[in-house]
Amino acid sequence: MTEKLTTRLRRLTSQPDACVMAPGAGDAFMARMLARAGFEAVYMSGFATSVTRLGMSDVGLLTASEMLDNTWRIVDASGLPVLADIDTGYGNAMNVLRTVRDFEKAGAAALHMEDQVSPKRCGHLAGKRVIPAAEMVSKIKAACDARVDADLMLVIRTDAIAVEGIEAAFERAERYREAGADMLFIEAPVGREQTERVARHFKGVPLLYNMAASGKSPDIPADELGRMGFRLATFALYGLLAAIAPIERMLGELRRTGTIGHLRDSMATFKHLNEIVGLPEHQAAEARYGVPEDEQTRL
Structure with a gap:
């Protein structure tokens, strides 16, 4: 139990x-x-x-x-x-x-x-x-x-x-x-x-x-x-406090330069974000329950 x-x-x-x-x-x-x-x-x-x-x-x-x-x-x-x-x-x-x-x-x-x-x-x-x-x-x-x-x-x-x-x-x-x-x-x-x-x-x-x-x-x-x-x-509040400075730096750079291309290496990837929010588990469930391939979620 x-x-x-x-x-x-x-x-x-x-x-x-x-x-x-x-x-x-x-x-x-x-x-x-x-x-x-x-x-x-x-x-x-x-x-x-x-x-x-x-x-x-x-x-x-x-x-x-x-x-x-x-x-x-x-x-x-x-x-x-x-x-x-x-x-x-x-x-x-x-x-x-x-x-x-x-x-x-x-x-x-x-x-x-x-x-x-x-x-x-x-x-x-x-x-x-x-x-x-x-x-x-x-x-x-x-x-x-x-x-x-x-x-x-x-x-x-x-x-x-x-x-x-x-x-x-x-x-x-x-x-x-x-x-x-x-x-x-x-x-x-x-x-x-x-x-x-x-x-x-x-x-x-x-x-x-x-x-x-x-x-x-x-x-x-x-x-x-x-x-x-x-x-x-x-x-x-420590999760929020830890996030504020890097977010402010990114926004400042975006506002100043008009691009985030030079910042990508210092940020999490789209793939990593989707891992945190459980997309792999969602994809596995789609396959397990027979969701057609053309309807399955893909990165």
Whole structure:
């Protein structure tokens, strides 16, 4: 029997002293690249989704339906366990009931929900606000009640460090754990010292570490994070960040010279692109199902 994606992620994040790396994907293409690269999990980042779908920053403009649609596309394209960002749950506890049910049906292996006021914003942007802890506790309880698959992991995030201080963030996270959080996500610890405080305070509790690009939280290798007690590490935007400079260079050269002939050797080939998006498998299926040769797809 094939192992469920929810069960697989539970198993992977239960390994002692190990931290699963989940790079960010905002679309199905990046999700395919992550699977081809050998990663074991994907993070459907709200920021990456906002960039790729809206061309905008993560400032609470995406709707639940847009994120839901993106979740099932990324699950389908990658075949990997996907941690889906469900922001604030898109409303109160009653909205959370529907949100969790819908994202579970879409195939997410884990969901992370935060305690920000709506409209939320990226956890590494200034000006965040948080809802009362008691309100968040009710939303967590609703999320726990909503799931059908007990292996669906609920990752509960607090953004309180930047708003109320680290001690308040610890108090909130303790309440969230008691309410049913499977994993805690203490967002945006500043520097190594705060990161180590988080790990010490919640020793023995599964933790998520967000390797964000803002520079607030330090770059720490996954094996070291695992020893500290972090069981899942997300890398939300690094695929996009790595692509921006070469794309800008190519566009600048095209605008300046009117040709890309001199750049071809520095770019992926059309054949390689089609390998990533599964054209060979499509061609094999055409042959297997007897599609006439004159109708078969060819490079």
